[in-house]
Amino acid sequence: MxxxxxxxxxxxxxxxxxxxxxxxxxxxxxxxxxxxxxxxxxxxxWSPVPRKIVPVERSFRVQKPKPRDHFRDLVEVVPDYGNIIKNARESMNLSLEDLALRIKEKASLLRKIEREELVPEDDVRKKLEKELKIKLTEETTEEKLKSRGGSKVLTLGDIANIRKR
Ligand SMILES: [Zn+2]
Incomplete structure (x- = not known):
């Protein structure tokens, strides 16, 4: 003692x-x-679950505002873009070379895109969409939320609703 x-x-x-x-x-x-x-x-x-002290550095990072145009980069190319391009091109009786000439890109590039070995960059994608009259992008989550009538910040309720689908 x-x-x-x-x-x-x-x-x-x-x-x-x-x-x-x-x-x-x-x-x-x-x-x-x-x-x-x-x-x-x-x-x-004392509670059975020990509470970790949040490092100061981390709480600073959480408070950092996100860049405003963060979501604008989230334009998603549809998963089967290769088939969509190929079908549209063939329905217009265009060869890869014909299409390449029309949009001033290399046929080898278009071949890779049609095989989905390569995701088309924005400018190439837009030219393909215009030339073939197709749409290769999906709405982003933000656009879907906006079309529901709210441009507000996500709440926990919104997240729960998204997960239910
Ligand atoms: Zn002491």
Whole structure:
């Protein structure tokens, strides 16, 4: 049995006069002096799930606003774009070379796109869409939300609704 006066704060090492404060930090019980008690939770309020202290750096990152045009880059090319291009081209009786000439791109590039080895870049995609009168993009989530009548920020309820589908 140790005497009370022998106890030292497990945080700062100071001698503890009287009863030590028992606190919980990351699931461990520490005996500390009164001035260090604020670093943890009192033992009797300990909950079985230890709460991690959020690093300061991370909470800063969370508060950082997202770039406004973040969603504009999220134009998604449809998954079967290769077939759509090929079918449209063949229905117009165009060879790869013909189409390549019309939109001033290389036939080898178009072949790769039709095989879906390559996702067409925006300018190529737009030329293909115009030339073949097709649509190769999907609406982004933001556009879908807007068409529902709200341009507001996503709420937890919105996210739950999206997951239900
Ligand atoms: Zn202390």
């Amino acid at each position: 140790r005497e009370m006066s022998d106890r030292q704060c497990e945080i700062c090492g100071a001698d503890i006069s009287g009863s030590p404060e028992r606190i919980v930090i990351d699931g461990s019980v520490l005996e500390v002096c009164k001035s260090c008690a604020r670093f943890g939770k009192p033992e009797d309020k």
